[in-house]
Amino acid sequence: MQRFANPARFMRLSAALLPWCGLLAGICLIMGFYLALFVVPPDYQQGEAVRIMFVHVPSAWLATMVYAVMGSASAVALVWRHPLADIAAQSAAPLGAGFTALCLFTGSLWGEPMWGTWWQWDARLTSVAVLLFLYLGYLALIHAFDDPGRGARAGALLAVIGLINLPIIKFSVDWWRTLHQKASVLRLSGSTIDGTMLWPLLIMALGFTLFFVTLLLVRMRSALMAAKIRALRLAEIEAG
Amino acid sequence: MTAFATLLRRDLRLALGQGGDAASVLAFFVLAVILFPLGLGPEPLLLARIAAGILWVTALLAALLSLDQIFLADYQDGSLEALAVMPAALETQILAKVLAHWLVTGLPLTLLAPLLAFMLHLDHAAYGTLILGMALGTPALSLIGAMGASLTLGARRGGVLISLLVLPLYIPVLIFGTAGVEAAIAGLPVRPHLLLLAALTAAALPLCPPAAAAALRQALE
Numbered sequence: 050m051q052r053f054a055n056p057a058r059f060m061r062l063s064a065a066l067l068p069w070c071g072l073l074a075g076i077c078l079i080m081g082f083y084l085a086l087f088v089v090p091p092d093y094q095q096g097e098a099v100r101i102m103f104v105h106v107p108s109a110w111l112a113t114m115v116y117a118v119m120g121s122a123s124a125v126a127l128v129w130r131h132p133l134a135d136i137a138a139q140s141a142a143p144l145g146a147g148f149t150a151l152c153l154f155t156g157s158l159w160g161e162p163m164w165g166t167w168w169q170w171d172a173r174l175t176s177v178a179v180l181l182f183l184y185l186g187y188l189a190l191i192h193a194f195d196d197p198g199r200g201a202r203a204g205a206l207l208a209v210i211g212l213i214n215l216p217i218i219k220f221s222v223d224w225w226r227t228l229h230q231k232a233s234v235l236r237l238s239g240s241t242i243d244g245t246m247l248w249p250l251l252i253m254a255l256g257f258t259l260f261f262v263t264l265l266l267v268r269m270r271s272a273l274m275a276a277k278i279r280a281l282r283l284a285e286i287e288a289g
Numbered sequence: 290m291t292a293f294a295t296l297l298r299r300d301l302r303l304a305l306g307q308g309g310d311a312a313s314v315l316a317f318f319v320l321a322v323i324l325f326p327l328g329l330g331p332e333p334l335l336l337a338r339i340a341a342g343i344l345w346v347t348a349l350l351a352a353l354l355s356l357d358q359i360f361l362a363d364y365q366d367g368s369l370e371a372l373a374v375m376p377a378a379l380e381t382q383i384l385a386k387v388l389a390h391w392l393v394t395g396l397p398l399t400l401l402a403p404l405l406a407f408m409l410h411l412d413h414a415a416y417g418t419l420i421l422g423m424a425l426g427t428p429a430l431s432l433i434g435a436m437g438a439s440l441t442l443g444a445r446r447g448g449v450l451i452s453l454l455v456l457p458l459y460i461p462v463l464i465f466g467t468a469g470v471e472a473a474i475a476g477l478p479v480r481p482h483l484l485l486l487a488a489l490t491a492a493a494l495p496l497c498p499p500a501a502a503a504a505l506r507q508a509l510e
Binding site: 179182186190194199200206207210 | 444445454458503504507508
């Protein structure tokens with residue numbers, strides 16, 4: 050763990066990884082969008098609207114996964130005072146908020162023709178809306194202190210507390226009788242989605258994940274560079 | 290245990306002695322509830338239908354407004370640092386402060402709720418559930434709120450920030466609190482809702498004080 054605390058090593062490693070991640074993310078997303086928009090047949094019930102699912106489902110997965118990444122990075126930062134973990138959590142937060150907003154937006158677009166409503170106060174939708182507010186609260190908290198270190202530690206604590214919402218989101222469709230359907234891809238008895246739709250969905254999910262990793266690396270690298278520039282400026286001023 | 294009792298007595302005396310803070314939270318609760326009949330019109334059927342929601346939401350906001358009482362004064366005058374170096378565990382002291390907060394906000398809100406429910410024409414069958422639900426749920430509000438209050442100590446615009454952090458975590462209490470009253474009005478069993486409220490408080494009791502203690506230690510660093 051501490052091996053990766055060295056920013057110089059991280060910069061070298063991420064510089065090598067970044068082009069590959071970006072390239073693979075681009076290939077997956079282009080392929081996924083092509084399959085989802087042109088190749089996949091219309092659903093027998095949902096018709097053409099099923100294509101919204103190929104954006105909605107991966108962004109919902111990412112919304113929760115990014116929070117898990119943020120929460121675990123925050124825990125690492127709290128326990129080991131790992132400097133890169135703080136930067137990782139702070140860089141992931143706006144991306145997670147973006148995926149959550151995209152998930153709510155596409156879900157709303159799909160819900161209007163399918164359920165006949167843009168929004169329903171069921172447990173899954175409400176808990177995802179709470180997730181968005183957890184992201185926003187975290188972002189507000191880390192910028193609310195004059196001392197950035199204090200903001201980072203308070204934010205890390207909040208991110209760990211907010212992890213309690215993830216199982217609630219996941220199991221909300223099982224615990225309550227919701228309008229939102231239950232899990233259909235990850236279940237013990239195997240997926241209930243036909244292969245012609247499952248494969249494009251998985252390719253999109255992979256593309257979304259790689260896209261997130263690419264953006265996370267870019268944001269972490271620029272945060273590190275900004276810190277370095279600030280340190281150099283300060284040194285320049287002190288030298289007179 | 291003596292440290293717990295001493296701190297509890299001190300906080301209660303501070304909250305009640307000045308006569309200001311505790312009473313103004315209750316005044317806010319009453320005033321905010323009164324705004325609804327004035328804003329919506331005094332239609333008894335409509336008011337009876339939404340009484341549970343009005344009472345719970347307003348109680349939530351009243352509890353939220355009073356959260357900075359828990360730590361802010363002690364943080365500003367430095368007594369929090371003295372508390373942190375005392376031999377008693379910080380978690381225990383936080384529990385004492387949370388209990389003091391609940392005694393001057395949550396408990397009076399619970400006792401006032403039936404009076405306001407009467408003014409809102411709430412169905413008589415639901416009074417017991419409302420009082421019991423608030424008695425079971427408001428401790429969770431104080432516990433979760435203490436966590437938010439300790440996280441935002443020393444922050445700019447702490448008041449707005451604390452509501453952004455705490456309100457999403459208050460949602461479960463609101464949902465089960467109002468669902469219980471609705472069930473009582475409809476003649477359905479209220480036990481599951483009350484048990485869930487009790488479960489929320491029971492889960493917050495061991496989880497929130499350590500989290501608040503961790504946040505306080507960071508604020509005092």
